[in-house]
Amino acid sequence: MVSRRIIVPTEKQEHLAFLDWVAYQPLIRELIVHNANEYDGGVIGGAKRKRMGIKKGLPDFTLYLPTKLHHGLLIELKRIKGYKISPEQLWWNKTLNSLGYSAHFCYGSASAILVTENYLKNLG
Numbered sequence: 277m278v279s280r281r282i283i284v285p286t287e288k289q290e291h292l293a294f295l296d297w298v299a300y301q302p303l304i305r306e307l308i309v310h311n312a313n314e315y316d317g318g319v320i321g322g323a324k325r326k327r328m329g330i331k332k333g334l335p336d337f338t339l340y341l342p343t344k345l346h347h348g349l350l351i352e353l354k355r356i357k358g359y360k361i362s363p364e365q366l367w368w369n370k371t372l373n374s375l376g377y378s379a380h381f382c383y384g385s386a387s388a389i390l391v392t393e394n395y396l397k398n399l400g
Contacts, residue, residue, distance in 0.1 A: 277299075279347055279393055280395070284355055284356055284357045285355065285356070285384070285385075286355065287354065287355050287359070287376075289352065289354055290354075290355060290356075290384055290385045290388075291310070291385075293337065293385035294337075294353060294385040294388045295310070296391065297385070297389050298392075300306070301392075303341075303363070303396070304392070304396070305340060307339055307340045307341045308337055308338070308339045308340075309337065309338050309340070310336060310337055311334050311335060311336060311337065311338060313330060313331075313332070313333075313334055319360055321390055331364075332362075332364045333362055333363075333364025333365040333366075333367060333368045334368055335350040335351055335352040335365075335368060335369070335372070335379060336351060336352055336353045337349075337350065337351040337353065337388070338350050339351075339377070339392065339395070341396075341399075343378075343395065343396070343398035343399050343400065344398050344399070344400050345378070345398045346376060346378040346395070346398070347375070347376045347377050348377050349378045349380075349391075349392065349395045350369075350372050350378070350379040350380070351366075351378070351379075351380055351381075351382050351388050351391060352365055352368075352369065352379075352380070352381050352382070353382050353385070353388050354381060354382065354383050354384075355384070356383050356384040359383065360374060361381060365381075369381065378395055
């Protein structure tokens with residue numbers, strides 16, 4: 277019996293695929309920002325970043341473009357399989373949605389693209 281191993285893109289690969297799509301979207305390509313929270317600089321690096329204002333669980337991407345319904349779009353982009361959502365990420369998602377933002381967990385770049393396209397349908 278031959279076992280078939282399914283290759284699941286890493287979270288970094290999903291981020292890059294999403295940003296490749298963003299690069300061809302003139303309306304948003306300069307307004308979407310990656311919130312680089314995944315850097316692991318050890319205890320000292322982490323302490324410095326925390327002191328500089330990095331917040332644990334902040335979504336990966338922010339689109340600074342309001343619509344008729346929301347102040348902006350925030351995406352926490354996860355792998356399609358093998359992901360974990362932290363309590364801090366859940367808190368950010370709930371809090372940002374309650375404040376009038378559109379915050380989402382997306383599983384794979386295709387999901388992030390679909391969420392972004394749907395968000396843009398509500399532009400004024």
